[in-house]
Amino acid sequence: MAKKKHRKGPRKSGKNKLKNVLKDGILHYFENNPDHTIDYKQISNTLSINDSETRKLVHKILGELAAQHLLKEVVRGKFRYNNPEKEFEGTIDFTARGAAYLVVEDRENDIFIQPKHTGKALNGDRVKVKIIKRGANRDEGKVIDVIERDKKFYVGVLQVNERFAFLIPDNQRMNVDFFISKEKLNGAQNGQKALVRITDWPEGADSPFAEVVEVLGMPGTNDAEMISILVDNGIDFRFPQEVIAQAEETSIELDEKEIAKRLDLRDVFTFTIDPADAKDFDDALSYRILENGNKEIGVHIADVSHYVTMGSPMDAEALKRSNSVYLVDRVIPMLPEQLSNIACSLRPNEDKYSFSAIFEFDDKDKVVRQWFGKTVIHSDRRFTYEQAQEVIEGKSEELAEIIRDLDRIAKIYRKQRLKHGAMNIESEEIRFRLNDVGQPEEVVIKVSKDAHKLIEEFMLLANRHVAEFIGKGDKDHPATPCIYRTHDKPDMGKIETFKLFIEKFGYDITFSNENDISRSINKLLNDIRYENEYSIIQTMAIRSMAKANYETTNIGHYGLAFEYYTHFTSPIRRYADLVVHRILHAMLEKRPNPYGLPTLNEIGKQTSRMERKAVEAERDSTKYFQVQFVKDHVGETFEGIVNGITDFGMFVEMKENRCEGLVPMDSIPGDRYYFDADTYRIVGARHGEEFNIGDDIWVRIKEVDTRRRTIDLELTDPVD
Structure with a gap:
């Protein structure tokens, strides 16, 4: 068990406040005297600082301001104001x-x-x-x-008056309303949700002028709200006509001349494991025993690059979108459904083009040979994750020998990753079971089980080996630029904040360097796996880590403990994978890389940006359905856990339904409360009562707002 510590009182923040005051004073002096070059003794005398400890602090601050490029160290120990870029x-x-x-x-x-x-x-x-x-x-x-402009279109609710109208944006961070003249309403009515486009923003006008381009219907319908979420996040919810036309021309029939160019693996047993509602099957696994007794395991990926040619309208649209977006009740695919669900999808009992990574394992489960190339496969069986899990658990014997052996190998490779410092994060996803009219009737927590981890490990294996092959090359294939999936080492400041957070629960982590952090956090999470605070601590651990990105400069993947890593296994739903397929194919055929480094850099920025937008849209979708789920429970009381604190209140997750709401700061009774940024808590000014992340409290649902997608809570007494 992780070592528990006695809860500490709030940390003293006087030194930090003194440091901030000194920083402001020092910087103010240099701004007013930009031509002066002085050392810490002179600035201390100027500020009438005489004690040695504070003078040492001044010396430290000068170094920090120079590191931030606010000051310039002209000669050793002497500083001058650094005129900033304006x-x-x-x-x-x-x-x-x-x-x-x-x-x-x-x-x-x-x-x-x-x-x-x-x-x-x-x-x-x-x-x-x-x-x-x-x-x-x-x-x-x-x-x-x-x-x-980030967006071409904006969405909100219309307020129509006699002579004009305003669109009130759904996005709470949109700082203006949109003015619409009567002739620009295009038939839209008061109270309807609409899509508008900016036509002008005259000098002196508080609001941009706009016109209605589409009426989405009345607020509160799933279609209108999901389109609103997509538009707010700059995601197109329709494909351009030329892209649809190109998709409709795509044939699903395989060409014998193309098959002759590929390795034909249709007689090798192949299967997929996917969610029960999946339609876009990106990947399949094959398994066979070789004549030498070794095992051959193939990771077969939909060959999207065969259908989507560089520079085509479909390729440009795929880059623009960069990802498929998975909302609660629908998928907004990166590619039209003719490709994503039919032509490219590795559906059961159909011959399909694929791009494969094939590995030979010896009797010690070590990879002794690898092969990459274009193939044609035939998926013999489709498993859902639940069906595969039953086989692993011994509840089903269908293809048990193959699936259990793959599970065994996957566990070996997972154990090796963790030993080398990979983060051990057990993800949980909140899902909703919807009724026939699209309303949520049950909250379902999706937990990653062995069947999910089986697929994950073999996808990681393929991604890592492809990245190493492209990044390192071999005697016949020189290394070439690529888009890597990178994950930087954690920022030590964020880790210190995480340490402060877990102290509230009586825990601590110890490490001597950055490479020890993941092992220490893994040990903590393993020790507290069955404690009530496990979920919130794991969430905060994830938040303390850097964000993964697509980069051309390979810095490795800290969270996976891989020196080389890329995305190769999901080209139906990620554009970066499609790019890697094209690079790898050119490399295998000894052709020049189809992408220059500047182009790859721009693709990396675009795919990273759109990935963040997709995550936001998916999060907004979940919030909307949370509101829908609890809207009939206003006035009811629930036990919750504080999972976020800000200067305007605290976020609380209700344990029974896993829905999140806000207790506003000014609604907390009994005192005047404020946010203490130094200790990251809410404190009562008079009586000192405090609220911390992880606290168990009772709340009542006070109000829900489907337009803002918010749940307002208020504190209440426990239910007997």
Whole structure:
């Protein structure tokens, strides 16, 4: 069991406050005296600092400000004001209160923008910002130009008056309403949800002018709300006509001349394991015993590159989307269904083109040979995860020898990954069982079992070996640029915050370097697996890690403990995989890489950006169905756990239904509460009562709002 520690009181934050005050004072001095070059003794004298400890702190702060490029160390120990770049380009990210931050690539700190300085920018736009005030921890800026709109269309609810109308955006971070003249309504009615396009934004106007391009119907219907979520996140919910036309021309019949160019594996036993409702089968496994007694296991991936040619309308649309998006009640595919569900999909009892990674294992389960290439396969059997799990657990004997042997090998490779420092995260997904009219009637928690892990390990095996082959090459195939799936080492500041968080539960982790962190967290999670706080601690551990990205510079994958890793196994639903297929095929045929490095860099940025949008859309979809699930339970009381704290309240997950709501700060009774950022808790000003992440509390559902997709909660007494 992880070592428990006695709960500590709040950490003293006086030193941090002193440091922040000194930073502001020092920076203010240099800003007002930009030509002065001085050392820590001189600045200490200027600020009337005499004690040695505080002078040491001044010396440390000067070094930190130089590291942040706010000061310049002209000669050793002497500093001067570093005149900053006055303008930055980046993506603007609004808060619900109208302020914003400019996110600049490769810049550590975002730039704060007050509501009065956001200009004509809208959430997600690419803008140019001028620095108007420098700060020790945060610069402040003003929008001076909108370079590119993030969206072509905006969605919301219409408020129609006698002479004009406004569209009230669904997105709470959209800082303006849209003005629509009567002649631009195009038949839309008051209260309807509509899609609009900006036509103008005159100088001096508070709101952009817009026109209705499509009426989505009344708010509250699944179709209208899901389209709203997609549009808010900049995801197209329809394919252009030219892409649909190209998809409809795609034949599902295999060509004998093409088959002759490929390795024919149709007589090798092959099967798929997928969710029960899956239609786009990306991958299949094959299994056979070779004459030398070794095992040959094939990982066969849908050959999307055969159907989607570079530079075609379908290819351009796939890059634009970059991912399939999985909402609660529907899938928005990256490719039209003619390809994703039919032509490319490795459906049972059909011959299919595939791109395969085939591995030969010796009697010690070590890979002794690998082969990559274009193939044609025939899937003999389709298993759902539940059916495969029954075989693994001994409840079914169908193909038991093969599936149990694959499960055994997968567990060996998983154990090796964990031994080498891979993160051991047991994912849980909240799903909803919908009735015939699309309303949620049950919350289902999807837990990763051995059948899921079996498929995962063989996909990881293929992805890793493909990445190594492309990145390292061999005597016949020189290494070539590629898009890698990278995961950086964790930021130590975030890990320290995580340590502070788990102290609230009486736990601790110890490590001597970055490489020990994953092992320490794995041990903690394993020790507390059956404790009530396991889920919330695992969630916070994930949040403390860096985000995975698509990059051309290979820095490895920290979470998987792989030196080389890419995405090869899901080209139906991820554009990055399609790119890797094209690179690998060119390499095998000894042709030049079809992509230049600058193009690959742009593809990496686009796919990473759209992946984040897809995640947001999926999260918004879950929130909407959570609201739908509890809307008939207003006034009822539930036990919950605090899983998030902000300056405006605390988020609480109700244990019975796993739905999340907000207890607003100003609604907490009995005191005037405030958010203590240093200790990450909510504290009562008079009586000192506090709320921490992980606390068990009782809440009552006060109100739900389907448009905002929010659940408002209030504290209450426990149910007897």
